Amino acid sequence: MADMIVVGGGYVGLAAALAVKQAAPHLDVRVIEAAPAGQWQKDPRASAIIAAATRMLDVFGVWQEIEPQSQPIRKMIVTDSRTGDPVRPVFLTFDGTVEEGRPFAYMVPNVAMVGALLAAAEKAGITILNGVKATGFEARPGEAQLTLSDGSTHTARLIVACDGVRSALRQMAGIKTVTWAYGQSGIVTTVEHERPHEGVAEEHFLPAGPFAILPLTGNRSSLVWTERTEDADRLVAADDLVFEDELERRFGHKLGALRTIGDRRAFPLGLTLARAFVAPRLALAGDAAHGIHPISGQGLNLGFKDVAALAETIVDADRLGLDIGDLGVLERYQTWRRFDTFRMGVTTDVLNRLFSNDNAPLRIARDFGLGLVDRLPKLKTYFISEAAGTAVKSGPKLLAGQSI
Known part of the structure; x- marks a missing residue:
């Protein structure tokens, strides 16, 4: 019987396994x-990682x-306009530094992040099983049993579900969700541009939804482009x-040819x-616990905060001789x-509903609010420290850079 089995070997799942194994090497930790194997090397996307992560x-x-493969975000610009407006006034700017030498966020290629976590997990002695899904879950006194798609069964004191927003384990355990769709989809792609971005990220609030330009290494940027679902599918x-004509209308020309x-x-968006x-x-x-709108760029970082809190909970319980899978501990x-x-x-x-529309009175109110914050x-310092995860002083140790 294992001590902990993590279902889902993406960055959150690997980080959860690694956090526990490094702090408690005697525990038998496995990832499914x-x-x-190797599929992660085909992921072209990049993710925003906050300073605390x-x-x-x-x-x-x-x-x-x-870090050498990542692009620091040195500045954030927020605009609010219509797609066809010839000028996009900047209502809010954020300096990207939260402390000496540490920007509030980086853009990290998923391949770099998963590759580094996977290598560290294997070095730590974590067993990783690829190419199998969890098809059955049963909680028993003192243990849980997992049935996998290859017919094998595995037992552990604790199962950690990191298997995505449509989590099969969550459904097997009978955990209900609060869910609704926004009627929007996020178009994700990478663009190459003529001029350097200087590490500046931009969030353009347009009537159909936010259009985010996130800097990557070199003269490249990652886009998270929100549109109504039918328009996103068409694009x-x-x-x-x-596609590039519509993109240019939203991106603008200040970075030259695209x-x-x-x-x-395109990914459907919902809560x-x-x-x-x-x-x-x-x-x-x-x-598996939460799927939110990408308007704040906090989705992955919420997962890393989960990892830090869960690992500290598990390791503290183990050191006290408690059952790490006991509901009271969890x-x-x-x-x-x-x-x-x-x-x-x-x-x-609230932000998505407030900004994803072309209502004139709302536009006046929100632009006044953005200008006031600026x-x-x-x-502004408080907001950026909140976004970077550095505002909370009593959070999990890992987010403060301390070992458990």
């Missing part, structure tokens, strides 16, 4: 990943490998000429919040993470 990756000993299916590189994909983060012998983390993790997650879910929901340095 549905994708074949880089501290945790530094504790793991992987950040020094990831993704369009030929390159049509060219899309790699795939373009999904699990009503409980724990059940007997089971803990949810990452998208309740500490749920208490730690539930409020912050629901607060972020509500915040992104004129209050202390408030």
Whole structure:
């Protein structure tokens, strides 16, 4: 019997396994990943990683490998306009530095992040099974049993579900969710541009939804382009000429000529919040616990916050001789993470509804609000430290750069 089995071998699942194994090497920790071995090397996407998450990756000993492949976000610009407006006034700017030598966020290629975490997990002695899915879950006194798609069964004191927003384990455990769709999809692609971005990220609030330009290494940027679902599907299916013409209307010309590189994909957007983060012998983390709108760029970082809180809960319980899968132990993790997650879910929901429209009175009110924040340095500093995860002083140790 294992001590802990993590279902889902993406960055959140690998980070959860690594956090526990490094702090408690005697525990038998395993990871089950549905994708074949090496599939992660084909992921062209990049993710925004906040300063607090880089501290945790530094504790793991992987950040020094990831950082050279990452692009620091040195400045953030927020605009609010219509697609066809010839001028986009800047209502809000954020300096990207939260402390000496550490920007509030980095853009990290998913390949670099998963590769570094996977290598560290294997070095730590974590068993990783690829190409199998969890098809059955049963909580028993003292253990949980997993049935896999290859017919094998595995037991552990604790199962951690990191298997995505449509989590099969969450459904097997009977955990309900609060869910609704926005009627929007996020188009994700990478563009190459003529001039350097200087590490500046931009969020353009347009009537159909936010259009985010996130800097990558070199003269490249990652886009998260929100459109109504029917329009997003049409754009993704369009030929390159049509797609790039629509892209240029939103992106603008200040970085020169544009060219899309790699795939373009559209993902339906919605809000999904699990009503409980724990059940007997089971803990949810990452998208299995919460899926939010990408308007704030906090989705992955919420998952890393889950990892830090869950790992500290498990390791502290183990050191006290407690059963790490006991529901009473896991309740500490749920208490730690539930409020912050629901607060972020509500915040992104309100922001999306407030800005994804062309209502004139709302536009006047929100632009006044953005301009007011821009004129209050202390408030801006608070917002950027909140976004970077450095505002909370009593959070999990890993997010402060401390070992458990």
